[in-house]
Amino acid sequence: MKQRGTVVILPTSGEAEEALRREQDARRYHATLRSTLFSLVVVAAVSVLVATIWLPVLRIYGKSMTPTLCEGEIVVSLKGSSFRTGDIVGLYVGNKLLVKRVIAGPGQWVDIDGEGTVYVDGEMLEEPYLMDKALGDVNIGLPYQVPDERYFVMGDHRSTSADSRNTAVGCIAEEQIVGRIVFRVWPLSHFGGVGDGQNGRF
Incomplete structure (x- = not known):
């Protein structure tokens, strides 16, 4: 108006x-x-x-999982309580987040010969994901039995990886595991699933 x-x-x-x-x-x-x-x-x-x-997102640091996973890559993990030989998992050791591969579970026996070939319960472990084998930094007695409710883990870059072969890391309790690595989202050129290297589990 x-x-x-x-x-x-x-x-x-x-x-x-x-x-x-x-x-x-x-x-x-x-x-x-x-x-x-x-x-x-x-x-x-x-x-x-x-x-x-349910799906923690992790960034890869270091070279202990090359050539499977490289530094700077970003992956998605799946939380759960069922892990088996060949699974790649994110885990905490102290305040450090590491990514390693499950080699053996509770009660299983692990042995590694001088050339770095791994045996679980007396059978040679097929590891097509490795570029080179190495005994690495071992200060545990071999053969070694994995304690109850623990997992024996190793990096794919065996000559440099700090893992369950050394008591500084030791075997991993389930509560230390963030999740199983299932998918790579970065870089886009490598976008896709991350299997276990043996049976295509995703």
């Missing part, structure tokens, strides 16, 4: 309808904006929750 001196000019019906339409459009826009922002916040929160609880 516009007022000029003492003359009151009323809006036409068309002007009133246009003003009403603009007001309704503004309300719809703000409602849509609030709904979109709410949805984005919920999706982000769920994504963080999923990544934290």
